[in-house]
Amino acid sequence: MSELLIKGGRVIDPSNGINGIFDLLLIDGLVVQVAEDMKSETATVIDATGKWVTPGLIDIHTHLREPGYEYKETIATGSMAAVAGGFTSIACMANTNPVNDNAEVTRLIIETAKREAVANIYVIGAVTKGLNGKQLADIGDMKEAGIVALSDDGKCVGALSVMRSAMEYAGMFGLPIIEHAEDPGLSLGTVMNEGFTSLKLGLPGNPTASEEVIVSRDAVLAGYLDVHIHIAHVSSKGAVRAIREAKERGVRITAEAAPHHFSITDETCDNFNTMAKVAPPLRTDEDVAAIREGLADGTIDCIATDHAPHAVNEKELEFELAAFGISGLETAVPLSLALAREGVMSEEKLIETMTCAPAGIIGIDRGTLSEGAVADVTIIDPNSEWTVDPENFASKGRNTPFAGWRVKGRAVMTIVKGKIVYEC
Amino acid sequence: MDLSGHNLSAKRIVSMSELSVADIDLILDTAKAMKGISEREVKKAPTLRGRTVINCFMEPSTRTRTSFEISGKRLSADVINISGSGSSLTKGESIKDMMENLEAMKPDLLVIRSAHSGVPLQVAGWIDCPIVSAGDGRNEHPTQSLLDLMTIKETKGKLSGLNISIIGDILNSRVARSNLTAMKTVGCNVTVCGPATLLPRKIEKFADQVTTCRETAVKDADVIMTLRIQRERIGQAKFPSLREYSKHFGLNLKVMEKARKDVLLLHPGPINRGVEISPEVADGPWSSILEQVTNGVAVRMAILYLMTGGVRQN
Numbered sequence: 001m002s003e004l005l006i007k008g009g010r011v012i013d014p015s016n017g018i019n020g021i022f023d024l025l026l027i028d029g030l031v032v033q034v035a036e037d038m039k040s041e042t043a044t045v046i047d048a049t050g051k052w053v054t055p056g057l058i059d060i061h062t063h064l065r066e067p068g069y070e071y072k073e074t075i076a077t078g079s080m081a082a083v084a085g086g087f088t089s090i091a092c093m094a095n096t097n098p099v100n101d102n103a104e105v106t107r108l109i110i111e112t113a114k115r116e117a118v119a120n121i122y123v124i125g126a127v128t129k130g131l132n133g134k135q136l137a138d139i140g141d142m143k144e145a146g147i148v149a150l151s152d153d154g155k156c157v158g159a160l161s162v163m164r165s166a167m168e169y170a171g172m173f174g175l176p177i178i179e180h181a182e183d184p185g186l187s188l189g190t191v192m193n194e195g196f197t198s199l200k201l202g203l204p205g206n207p208t209a210s211e212e213v214i215v216s217r218d219a220v221l222a223g224y225l226d227v228h229i230h231i232a233h234v235s236s237k238g239a240v241r242a243i244r245e246a247k248e249r250g251v252r253i254t255a256e257a258a259p260h261h262f263s264i265t266d267e268t269c270d271n272f273n274t275m276a277k278v279a280p281p282l283r284t285d286e287d288v289a290a291i292r293e294g295l296a297d298g299t300i301d302c303i304a305t306d307h308a309p310h311a312v313n314e315k316e317l318e319f320e321l322a323a324f325g326i327s328g329l330e331t332a333v334p335l336s337l338a339l340a341r342e343g344v345m346s347e348e349k350l351i352e353t354m355t356c357a358p359a360g361i362i363g364i365d366r367g368t369l370s371e372g373a374v375a376d377v378t379i380i381d382p383n384s385e386w387t388v389d390p391e392n393f394a395s396k397g398r399n400t401p402f403a404g405w406r407v408k409g410r411a412v413m414t415i416v417k418g419k420i421v422y423e424c
Numbered sequence: 425m426d427l428s429g430h431n432l433s434a435k436r437i438v439s440m441s442e443l444s445v446a447d448i449d450l451i452l453d454t455a456k457a458m459k460g461i462s463e464r465e466v467k468k469a470p471t472l473r474g475r476t477v478i479n480c481f482m483e484p485s486t487r488t489r490t491s492f493e494i495s496g497k498r499l500s501a502d503v504i505n506i507s508g509s510g511s512s513l514t515k516g517e518s519i520k521d522m523m524e525n526l527e528a529m530k531p532d533l534l535v536i537r538s539a540h541s542g543v544p545l546q547v548a549g550w551i552d553c554p555i556v557s558a559g560d561g562r563n564e565h566p567t568q569s570l571l572d573l574m575t576i577k578e579t580k581g582k583l584s585g586l587n588i589s590i591i592g593d594i595l596n597s598r599v600a601r602s603n604l605t606a607m608k609t610v611g612c613n614v615t616v617c618g619p620a621t622l623l624p625r626k627i628e629k630f631a632d633q634v635t636t637c638r639e640t641a642v643k644d645a646d647v648i649m650t651l652r653i654q655r656e657r658i659g660q661a662k663f664p665s666l667r668e669y670s671k672h673f674g675l676n677l678k679v680m681e682k683a684r685k686d687v688l689l690l691h692p693g694p695i696n697r698g699v700e701i702s703p704e705v706a707d708g709p710w711s712s713i714l715e716q717v718t719n720g721v722a723v724r725m726a727i728l729y730l731m732t733g734g735v736r737q738n
Contacts, residue, residue, distance in 0.1 A: 196626045202541040202563030202601055205625070271549075272542030316520050318540035320561070 002418055003027045005040050009048025009379065013055055014352035015368035024053055026375040029418035034369055048379050051412065052347075055355040055367045056088025056376025059329065061153070061178070061232055061256060061304035064090075064121070067108060068097025073309040073396045075109065078329070079117035081307070081395035083422040085329040086411025088119055088376035089359075089366050090307075094126035094137075095154040101126035101137035106145040118421045120376070122364060127152045127166045127177060133159060133184075136169060143173045148362040151178035153232055154279075156214055158184040164221055171227040176254070176361060178230045179218050181239065182280055186210035191320050193266040193281040201272065203319060206281050212238030219246035219253055230361055231255040233306045235280035237290035244299040254361050255294070256304035259335035260326050260401065262291045268401050274315045274322035275401040278308070295353060296345040302358040305332045309397020327397030331388055333380060334407035341382075341408070375418035382409045432730050436555045438544040440566050440606040448610060452574050454726035455719065461498055462721055472501035475532040475732045481558065482508040482519075483539040487693055487717065488558050488567070492535050495724035501732070504531075519543065520550050527551040532732045536560070541598075554731050562596050567727060568692055569602035571720040573610065575712050576647055578719070579688045584611035589641040590631075591617040591673060592651030592700055593662075595624045599692045600651060604630045617641035618673060621662040638673050642683045648710075649690040650675050653700045666699050676702040680710065688712055 004026040011022040011034055023038040024031070064078040073081075075092075082090045092109065094100035100109060106123055113121035125142035129135045131152045139150060150170050157163045157179065170177050187210045192198050194205025215231055219242060222229035234240060234257050246253045265284050268276035276282055294300040308325025315322050332354075340350045359367030366376055388405045390398035414422035432450060434442045443451075461469050477496045481489050489505065496503035506526075508514070513522060519538075526534060533554050536544045541561030548555045559565040577583055588607055594600045594616050607614050608630075615633040616623065617640070628634050635641055642648060653669055663669050675689070689710040697703045706713065 194625055196629055199624045199626050199630065202561055202598060204562075207625075272546050313518060316518065318519060318538065318546070319542045320540045 002029070003040060003043035004046060004415065004418060005038060005043035006046045006048050006053055006377065006379065007038070009051045009053035011053045011369065012348055012351045013369040014348050015055065015356035016370060018369070019348050024369065024377065026377065026415070026418045029375050031369050031371060031373045031375050033371060046379070046413065050381070050383070052380040052382055054351050054378050054380060055369050056414070056416065057086045057333070057354045057378050058089045058358040058367050059087045059305050059307065059332070060091040060149070060302065060358045060362050061258070062090045062092050062307040062329065063095065063309065063325070064092040065309060066096065066112065067105070071311055075112050075121060076116040077394065077396050078307070078309070079113070079119040079121060081329040081393060082119040083414040083416065084394040084411070085331070086333045086378045086380060086414055087329060088378060088414060088416045089122060089364065090119055091122040091124050091148060091362060093124050093151060093153045095131060099126050099130050100124070100142070101129050103138060103141035103145040106142045106147055110146050119416055120366070122148045122362060124149045124151050124178065126150065127157055128162065131155050133157055133162060136166060139169055139173065139175070143175060147175070148364060149176045149178050149230070151180065151232065153178060153180045156180050156182045156184055160217065160221070163218065164225070167221060167225050167227045167229070171225065174363070176228040176230045178232050179214065180232050181211045181214035181218065182206070183210040183213050186213070191277060192269045193283045195266060195284060197266045197269055201269065208236035208238050208283060208287065211236045211280055212242055215239045215242040219243070219251050222253055223249065223251040226252065228252045228254070233258045233261060233280060233304070234291060234294065234300055235261045235283050235287060237287045240290045240294040240299055244294065247299060254301045255299065256302045256358070257291045257295055257300045258304060258306045259328060259332050262288055262295065262339070263335045264401060272319045273401065274317065274319055275326070275399055275403070277319060277322050277324055278326050279324040292339065292344045295339065296349070301361060302353045303332065303336050304358065305329055307395070309395050310399045312398065315399050325399065326401065327390070327393065327395050327399045329395060330393050331400060331402050331407070333411055334409040335402070337382055337409035375415060377415040378411050379413040380409060381412045384408070384410050384412065386410060436548045437566050437727060437731065438548055438555060438557045439564050440569050440602045440609065443566070443606070443609070445609060448570070448573065448606065451570055451723065451726050451730065452577060454730060455574055455722040458725035458729070459719070459722040461725065462718070467498050468500060469498065470500045471729060472496070472499040472732055475501045476530070477501045477503050477533045477535065477728060478526055478531045479503060479505045479535045479558070480526065481506065481537040482513060483537050484508070485537055485558070487720070488537065491717070491720045492558060492724050495721050495728055498721070499725055499728055501728060519547070523547045523551050527553045533728060556727055556731060559598055562598055562601065564602045565598040566602050567720070567724055568599050569606045571716055571723040572603060572649065572690055572692070573606060574719045574723055575690060575716050576688060579712060580646060586612045586646040587615070587644050588612045588647045588649065589615040589617060589645040590649045590651065591638060591641055591675070593622045593653055593657065594618050594627060594651070595622045596654070597651050603649070615641050615645070619663050619669070622657070638679060639682050642679055645683060645687055647688045647690060648675070648683065649692070650700045651692065652694060652696060670699050674700055674702060675705045677704050680705055680708070683710070690716060693717070
């Protein structure tokens with residue numbers, strides 16, 4: 001029998017409306033109780049005074065790169081980055097090599113994860129074969145093998161007729177489609193946000209309209225078919241507005257935002273800083289403000305990192321040739337905590353966007369400290385100050401625009417299924 | 425010529441935004457002196473003997489590459505030319521590795537031309553060797569801008585206060601970008617003009633006036649600069665045809681009637697006769713297009729001289 005008694009922390013469990021100083025007892029990988037002044041003769045006691053005790057954080061948008069790109073990241077290293085960043089459950093995207101568009105690849109990922117991952121790994125299947133945007137992937141087979149959602153992430157499902165079929169077919173299995181909302185034509189060849197900085201740098205600019213038109217299009221289709229569409233990494237004010245309006249008219253639309261999109265702007269690309277090259281691109285102050293507002297009012301349901309690790313040599317290139325993406329798992333907590341500290345949203349609401357809200361979107365039974373729930377727990381020190389140093393990342397991907405940032409807040413202990421998998 | 429005591433504040437020339445008015449004046453004054461060398465019977469000065477200049481052209485170029493090569497040779501530098509297809513980039517070497525290798529051969533100056541915006545600036549961050557940009561993507565073409573300024577100053581006697589109109593594909597033009605920055609630095613009033621599809625968003629933050637009307641751009645200009653129109657843009661649906669472009673944005677004799685009599689006409693080349701400029705206008709009395717090319721050599725000689733330390737220490 002393994003017992004953990006986490007004492008004296010501020011337990012924040014939005015799924016149960018809990019926010020106060022409580023003890024938390026975990027036995028044999030399950031939550032037993034949240035209560036005041038618990039005692040146990042047998043449990044290992046963890047002092048969480050001054051810390052937050054939350055359901056294990058969930059990130060529904062990561063790229064683990066395995067199979068095919070193990071030099072960038074593996075399921076093992078990605079899962080270590082997850083727990084170091086406070087995440088107990090992560091979902092991985094399908095743009096591996098081979099693409100996760102069939103049950104064989106799905107099973108391979110699940111088996112590898114069982115063997116090697118320290119976090120819970122949930123698998124997202126491709127919408128179309130080889131992410132080609134034309135033929136549907138083996139959606140039914142992958143569902144049987146265990147996927148939780150569908151996405152061609154990295155690419156937008158461009159053709160409306162294909163998206164319609166995908167929505168209808170996925171709806172049959174209760175799988176949400178996660179859209180990378182960028183019009184393939186408007187975004188073609190672009191490498192950063194279209195605006196003053198792209199003009200100054202002479203780099204091809206990606207218009208915010210590219211995202212907004214696809215969000216609007218998908219909202220219309222999802223409403224027409226009454227299926228669940230989830231918008232990945234919302235980057236623009238227009239997209240936030242389109243999602244808000246769709247929710248108001250009852251469309252089953254959810255959305256996520258990545259910490260980089262609510263923390264920094266396209267000015268970070270100045271001096272051809274390839275670490276700030278990401279898709280969709282970093283936008284402007286106006287967009288950052290809109291995303292923050294969207295998170296606060298529930299238009300955007302959750303925070304997801306879009307963790308996209310790359311090798312150093314894929315970033316030390318001409319800006320136009322450098323890879324898109326930010327290694328995000330290990331900086332998400334402090335960047336997100338800043339939202340609560342800056343008064344954008346309450347601490348409970350913030351934790352909701354990182355626990356029960358993302359769990360609900362992909363339909364997994366995590367993100368809660370209810371009695372009998374799997375004992376995934378994150379202990380956060382909201383006041384710990386530290387400097388981001390990519391050399392200390394557990395991820396193989398050191399590609400971050402936040403290197404050298406002095407930040408506040410970090411996960412100090414991560415517990416997966418009742419086992420301490422990370423401690424600092 | 426004695427220029428000792430004068431130094432550029434910039435250790436690299438990758439963006440006109442990094443050059444002060446004093447830097448620009450120094451380069452143009454030096455270029456004026458250098459121009460004399462090209463007019464001698466024996467077009468060679470020993471100034472840069474023993475200095476090595478590598479011209480690294482990773483994008484095809486005739487005029488600029490030749491101009492840099494001649495500039496180096498007229499000053500007796502050892503000039504090595506590397507072209508894109510002959511470089512190790514085609515074998516999969518990264519730009520960073522390639523530049524570090526070139527630096528290990530101890531050149532005194534690297535001239536870099538790339539099809540990708542930002543490369544000269546990025547390279548300047550990776551290696552210590554002084555860098556001069558010979559044009560990068562859509563970003564900047566500082567030596568072109570400097571030769572334009574030299575030509576304007578020679579003709580008009582000044583730069584400050586002049587009305588300058590740049591007409592054409594502003595979106596894709598590094599010449600336009602460098603000139604917009606430089607001309608603001610020296611106090612010109614700049615108008616940009618082109619079809620709406622080739623005027624980038626936020627251009628109003630760079631230019632003093634933005635217009636899609638060619639006549640408006642031409643009317644009060646002291647200097648008109650017209651930019652080359654590339655055929656590929658038709659495939660990108662930027663405008664319907666060269667014919668229509670020429671009709672609405674080309675410079676012809678009829679349009680030039682609206683211009684000031686003493687207007688100076690520039691074009692960074694290569695020109696498409698009959699598209700952005702009619703043959704009569706290109707060869708007309710306003711045109712200084714070939715003078716620009718001559719000044720290009722002088723400006724580049726000045727830059728090589730100033731960047732490789734000017735007067736020798738020993």
